[in-house]
Amino acid sequence: MDWAYFLDVDGTLIELAMTPDAIEVDHALPVLLETLHRQTGGALALISGRAVADLDRHIGILQVPRAGQHGLERRDAAGRLWRHETPEPVKRALLEALAPLLARHGGLLLEDKGSTLAIHYRRAPMLGAYVHRFLGRLVSDIGQGLQLQAGKRVVEVKPAGVDKGMAVAEYLTEAPFLGRLPVFIGDDITDETAFALVNERGGISVKVGPGRSCARYRLPGVAAVRAWLAYQPMSPHHEHP
Template identity: 40%
Template sequence: MQSTSIPVTSENVGKHALLFDLDGTLAPIAATPQQAHVPPDTLDVLGRLEKRVGGALAIVSGRPLAQIDALVRPMVLTGAGLHGAQWREPDGTLHEMPVDTAAVARMVEALAPLAERWPGTQLEHKGLSLAFHYRNAPDHEQQVRVAAEAAMQPHADRFVLQPGKMVVEIKPRHASKAAAISRLMGLAPFAGRVPVFAGDDLTDEAGFEAVKAMGGVTIKIGEGESVADWRFPTPAALAAWLALL
């Protein structure tokens, strides 16, 4: 996984489609989701690269599209939010997967009292999904995981657990970064290009698998086992490489 051998250069980047996770990939991990930000220099690089690849640049994140937009403002990029439950096409058309939002609300109601009882945990209601964070309360990891599983089980025909770094999410069963990336790669100007996908978390592994099946380039950010072929240690290291393209 030597980053120096990544087969994407300033000479050939125009033949690629660039897809990025957000938190832990473009934005350094923050104590809470609300504190995350994409460094200004990284935003400048993304803006330049979007032009270089003819608009074939997208964000594929577990965040809602509205939060993605806020973090990359003033750009409004093609992308997928909530692990693919939402997506924006290159022409700006917005889509949402049909989701039982009443079931999401019931799961939030079941978990909210626990988040209040366990200091340092945070329950994030994302509309079509939810996330139970324990980054600031690592001793509660097992309790959070068990509680999320219990809340999800009555709705297991429509929702699944998605473990992540210091978080457990409950997302629509058919939402995945693999499906989101495959959908985007079928649209102009992405179609016919070689995909490049960078991500840092467990949810990105499905995206890596999809991109590898397309003959693309997969880049893991940070530590941990991964099917990705290349790796950078930090978002800053990824941004420094992108600045060379």
């Protein structure tokens, strides 16, 4: 059976950076993705916490389908964009409540992705527990179908019930992904729903780096991910990590 590849971006295809805009995308990555996209008949999608527009800006190669904001927005193989929106009044209330927090703690960074609001504390890791508690109370107070999404030194407020696993499942109902064995590679807690979905479908789930995970396979880091992806399409027989 042919495989369909679903790839996280930060920490999987590129190294993590102190801020979202500080990432470095080398020239080899677009070449790798274009090659894999061509050799799989288009059955490749990026599944990221970044917004789709942000992926477009940093990664390019617009012909490759991509899901952003942990599945809240998704561009399919035909180029159609699907979105799960946060109501504007709810978003305004969140921004107003977050303003004093950001004013008090200069090490925190607010990233407005459109459908989600993310607070990065990579520059102030000692504030991590406090940020989680603050946002937890905020979501509880505002309600409106919101939930928290924790990541690596980041926590996001997002609409409830949408995740990376759902994004992968949606792709698997569409050409050219339909009928293929799913492969998902990711490095973060936000990827666990996709790992679980792929496991249920009998696919290949690959965790990058250390940490507990329901993924069935491991790769040590970004370089190993790229090397494995570069090898797979050229091999007459797929091999697990």
